[in-house]
Amino acid sequence: MHSSFCPPQRTLMGPGPSDVSPRVLAAMARPTIGHLDPQFIHLMDEIKSLLQFAFCTRNQLTLPVSAPGSAGMECVFVNLLEPGDTVVVCRNGAFGGRMKENVERCGARAVMVDSPWGETIDIDAVEQALKDHPQANALAFVHAETSTGVRSDAQSLAALASRYGCLSIVDAVTSLGGIELRVDDWGIDAIYSGSQKCLSCAPGISPVSFSDRAVARIRNRKSRVQSWFLDMNLVMGYWGGGSKRSYHHTAPVNALYGLHESLLILHEEGLQSSWARHKNCYQALAAGVDALEINLLVDKSYRLPQLNAIEVPEGIDEAAVRARLLSDWNLEIGAGLGELTGKIWRVGLMGHSANQKNVRLFLSALGSVLA
Ligand code: PLP
16 A cells, blocks of 8 residues: 655755755745746745855846756856856866766867865866857856865955956855855856755756846857756746746745745855855864864865764774664765765765754764664
């Protein structure tokens, strides 16, 4: 016999999703209304203004794509690129690799600037690539590389893009809400994020934002955007503002109640306080990991507080440790990806999961499983 699915109550300290606040879950359980209902249109306006707050931008084209972070990524690339374009892509982990894949699927050329996994993007190498490829239209990079726990210097990279006449394309799936990010002050042209990391909303929504420069590029395309669903020229008719909204697709109404509530929580806390909370939790975690005589993979100067790559000690079966944490402690952490498979654990301190109680829980649990 089939029956309702009742998931266990876990503590989510992996690379995402993070724990969803009861306030967000309660918001999602409210009655569904029509996606063109005047009350819903009002909610859409609020979501837009809260996203502008979270991204630190006044960009008019700021909205949640009705699909996960990968769709936000795809949305930015398919709208901004045309066949024959050249994009300098920075890759120091799994998600830079996905950017390359997106660029190539748009019929554009990706000029790769590679750095080893676990290291930050080499700004001088990026500048050299921009000098060597003056035809490049865009520079793409990941702000918070979830596969390694590395932060890139988004401010300097965006400035470099602008100096060389390129649009900057930024993956902020894991950074938004967790570390400093200022779209307008840093001159970022196109950015996408995810609902399930430091915003601590349920997975499945991808906030995006485009500068006026990027919007001009989209409006003046020679070819049609290859994806109907993600074509911003069409989506703007629904999310564009004003009271005249036309049907494009059926918005995920209840998921957007959740996003609204999670953004409200961020607004109540304040961006600086949220960034400080993530940093404080990371510092406590790092001190505890150090006390267990275990190393963090990433150099202190560019570590992400919200994603900690912990080196698996010699002789330890990393998968068995994760399995014990889940079965005995209801605690989820992540495995290494790609070339770091088997070598690291990824411990997230994101959004609602970034609290001192969780830090203590993780340290006690890991200490006891390793004892
Ligand atoms: N980019 C980064 C940096 C990510 O960490 C992720 C997901 O972990 C994605 C993109 C893709 O997001 P999603 O899994 O929501 O599609």
